[in-house]
Amino acid sequence: MEGMLPSEGHLTSADLLAEKKEIMRKNWRSRIVFLLKTNSSKPMLHLIGNRSHRPSADAVNQWAESLDKLLSHKYGTTVFSIFLKSEFCKENIEFWTACEDFKMLTSRKARASKASNIYEEFIKSEAPQEINLDLHIRNDIIENLQEPATTSFLAAQVKIYSLMENNSYPRFIHSNLYKKLCAAARQEVKYNKS
Numbered sequence: 001m002e003g004m005l006p007s008e009g010h011l012t013s014a015d016l017l018a019e020k021k022e023i024m025r026k027n028w029r030s031r032i033v034f035l036l037k038t039n040s041s042k043p044m045l046h047l048i049g050n051r052s053h054r055p056s057a058d059a060v061n062q063w064a065e066s067l068d069k070l071l072s073h074k075y076g077t078t079v080f081s082i083f084l085k086s087e088f089c090k091e092n093i094e095f096w097t098a099c100e101d102f103k104m105l106t107s108r109k110a111r112a113s114k115a116s117n118i119y120e121e122f123i124k125s126e127a128p129q130e131i132n133l134d135l136h137i138r139n140d141i142i143e144n145l146q147e148p149a150t151t152s153f154l155a156a157q158v159k160i161y162s163l164m165e166n167n168s169y170p171r172f173i174h175s176n177l178y179k180k181l182c183a184a185a186r187q188e189v190k191y192n193k194s
Helices: 013-038 057-062 067-071 074-086 090-103 108-123 135-143 154-173 176-193
Strands: none
Touching: 057 074, 057 176, 067 074, 067 154, 074 090, 074 154, 074 176, 090 108, 090 154, 108 135, 135 154, 154 176
């Protein structure tokens, strides 16, 4: 048998268990690769081989509880991004993520640079990934661009979060992508217990 030394006569139960886990790991990887191909997402490929990023069945199930739970998991955010891309509204999660990154900046210079980038990418009229904001919120952001505070994009971020929570998130939870992830996670748990 492959993997056995010639002097070994038989596989122990530990060897069989290890072999079974390796087969399941490959099956999980195959399922995710399939999902990635059907949802055309290359950014997730680096997560597949890294067990620490792989969602547990509990984590995947918790994503159905709230958008907060989904976005608090790195893998959940990535999968939700794939879904939003298929819905032609990926700019919402990208804006939300950019705002989360912006709030973490402590340097005034870094904040000003990031604020300008966010404005150019998402806020200004005809921006590459323009998000849907009312004129009042858009004008408040423009007024704060010179000296941006960590809360400069808060109103816009809350609006976009609400839009995702009320529109995109329910569709994601009922999507085939989410159902396939739940099934794959349940299958992995089932085989890991064996």
